[in-house]
Amino acid sequence: MSEDVRLTAWVRGRVQGVGFRWFTRAEALGIGGLSGFASNLYDGRVQVVAEGSREGCEKLLDWLRVGDTPGQVSGVTDIWDAPRGGYEGFEIR
Numbered sequence: 001m002s003e004d005v006r007l008t009a010w011v012r013g014r015v016q017g018v019g020f021r022w023f024t025r026a027e028a029l030g031i032g033g034l035s036g037f038a039s040n041l042y043d044g045r046v047q048v049v050a051e052g053s054r055e056g057c058e059k060l061l062d063w064l065r066v067g068d069t070p071g072q073v074s075g076v077t078d079i080w081d082a083p084r085g086g087y088e089g090f091e092i093r
Contacts, residue, residue, distance in 0.1 A: 006081045007036075007057040009048045011064055013074035016040050020071050021092045024048055027063050028090040031056045035087035050090070051083040 011020070021038040024046070028034045034052040041047055048064065050057050057080075063069070065076050 002053045002055055004052055004083045005054045005057055006083045007048070007050045007061060007078060008081070009050075009061060009064055009076050009078040010041070011046045011048065011073055011076050012044075014071040015046045015069075015073060016044055016071075018071035020046055020069060023070050024060075024064070025090050025092050027067070028060055031059050034060060035090055037087065037091040037093045039093035049087075051085070051087060 021040065024038040028036070028038075028050060031052075034050045034056050036048070036050040038046055038048045048060070050060050061076070061078055064073065
């Protein structure tokens, strides 16, 4: 069993007003075992925080980078950390 991790990703491009957060939540729930949120930022990016297995978080990150996402992703910046907890499911904020 893999150790749980925390992924924080900032997604750039045309990712607001196109259902990106909703599809990100659906993808995270489809992967299973992930908790966290997707949130619009004032500068036009979407921030995604996911906690769970490294494998699950890597699948979500791959989807953010090259998956069939709504809008148009021009880049993703990510950092990894230890999980902090406190999330119930995967939310849209």
